[in-house]
Amino acid sequence: MDRSVRFYVDVLGFTCGMQTPGYSNLYRDAVRIMLAAPNAHGDWKAPKFTGQLYIELETADEVDALWAAVKDRAEVIYAVDDFDYGAHEFGICDDNGYSLAFGAPSKPTVGRPV
Structure with a gap:
């Protein structure tokens, strides 16, 4: 812990x-x-989660600032980028190997729908 x-x-x-x-x-x-x-409510043998936790930030600028602060301090899964589904995000692993994504809506650009 x-x-x-x-x-x-x-x-x-x-x-x-x-x-x-x-x-x-x-x-x-x-x-x-x-x-x-x-806890005592279940028979725990090992971690069971096998997905990605997505943490949504307010703006793409916040994503960029967090990326700059963590990219050299955590295991990177994928670098910050704009994706076709309209998100500006990056992915890292936490200290236990869980996949975390941090994202926000992509920054509007000329000629690309938001």
Whole structure:
């Protein structure tokens, strides 16, 4: 838990609001992430999540600023770019290998629909 909190705070700029040995609240702007250890309600054997967490930012400029701050501090999955589906985003791995994408609507450009 400590290592994960440090990654989200030191690399991604989140603030830790509350932390216990098995639970942490992390905040950045309008985003809240809760990290929790396995609980007694299920038979936990190993991590099961196999997707990508998408964190939407307000503007493409915010995506660019975050990209500049983290690109040399995290494992990059894909660099910041504009995609055909209208998003300006990048992807990295967190300290546990989970895939995180940070994006916003693409910046309008002449001749390209938004």
